[in-house]
Amino acid sequence: MAEVKPADQALDAALALLAAGEVVAIPTETVYGLAGDATSGQAVARIFEAKGRPRFNPLIAHVASMAMAENFALFDPLSARLAEKFWPGPLTLVLPLREAFGIHPLVTAGLDTIALRMPRGFASGLIEALGRPLAAPSANRSGRVSATTAAAVAEDLGDRIRLVVDGGPTPVGVESTILKVDGGKLRLLRPGGVTAEEIEQAAGVTVERAGDAPIEAPGMMTSHYAPGAAVRLDAREVYDGEALLAFGPVRASGAGNAAAVQNLSEGGDLREAAANLFSFLKHLDRSSVATIAVEPIPFDGLGEAINDRLRRAAAPRDAMT
The missing domain is CATH 3.90.870.10 (DHBP synthase)
Structure with missing residues (x-):
């Protein structure tokens, strides 16, 4: 206590x-x-x-x-x-x-x-x-x-x-x-x-x-962190030309062909992954790829927050309010 x-x-x-x-x-x-x-x-x-x-x-x-x-x-x-x-x-x-x-x-x-x-x-x-x-x-x-x-x-x-x-x-x-x-x-x-x-x-x-004006606080918008690249979630295969946001020690199929790779936590630590999320997404976005593939991340603990933020990053851009 x-x-x-x-x-x-x-x-x-x-x-x-x-x-x-x-x-x-x-x-x-x-x-x-x-x-x-x-x-x-x-x-x-x-x-x-x-x-x-x-x-x-x-x-x-x-x-x-x-x-x-x-x-x-x-x-x-x-x-x-x-x-x-x-x-x-x-x-x-x-x-x-x-x-x-x-x-x-x-x-x-x-x-x-x-x-x-x-x-x-x-x-x-x-x-x-x-x-x-x-x-x-x-x-x-x-x-x-x-x-x-x-x-x-x-x-x-x-x-x-x-x-x-x-x-x-x-x-x-x-x-x-x-x-x-x-x-x-x-x-x-x-x-x-x-x-x-x-x-x-x-x-x-x-x-x-603020009234009914567009909500500006993150966590309240359908699409919040929207990188220039599209974001593809739960990727178990990496397609040619994609960047990869990885998690844990096991890679998705085709990871060796990724244009750029950032691993949120090689040891699968969700706290480390949460701390790295925004900076690693921005790093991959700077690689000028069309799509960032994201490996599956558990939903327990901080994984819920990580997946919530990634879901908003992957939302259609016309959903941003």
């Missing part, structure tokens, strides 16, 4: 686990978060694994300073003004990614935007001490109520993680507001700890609701 440590005694233990690629449940002002190093694919894969029945939705990357945020995202004057007003605090800004960013693609789910937030309290000090952003969705199993106390986290996730940092009940108690800033427009993707009215007052711009 997870060890529960008071926040004033937990910094060193949390840092050691994060540096080793583990995940830690931490208090924020909104809800407790399940935190991992946002630059480490293994750590982010552990987040999805611990939450259970995972989907490769984008995660919020939590930062300790504006300088850290600007390493990963492009701020226009409006988004900078909102950050100055509401950070640290329960507002998440969805912003364009910088080129050559260091955030692992599992965090952004392959999008060209990143969701950033600057938390208060223990989380801020932990990020500053680590020197890297933390990806941190709510610390609960998928589909369950978000945890606002350390006891709730331990009850839900205690058999899946090693440390819960107890900072007392979270003061906000609901997740952060998620706001997309795009060309001087503000779109509310999720209501939360900062109201639309507060945002409008600070920005001088009307906040638009």
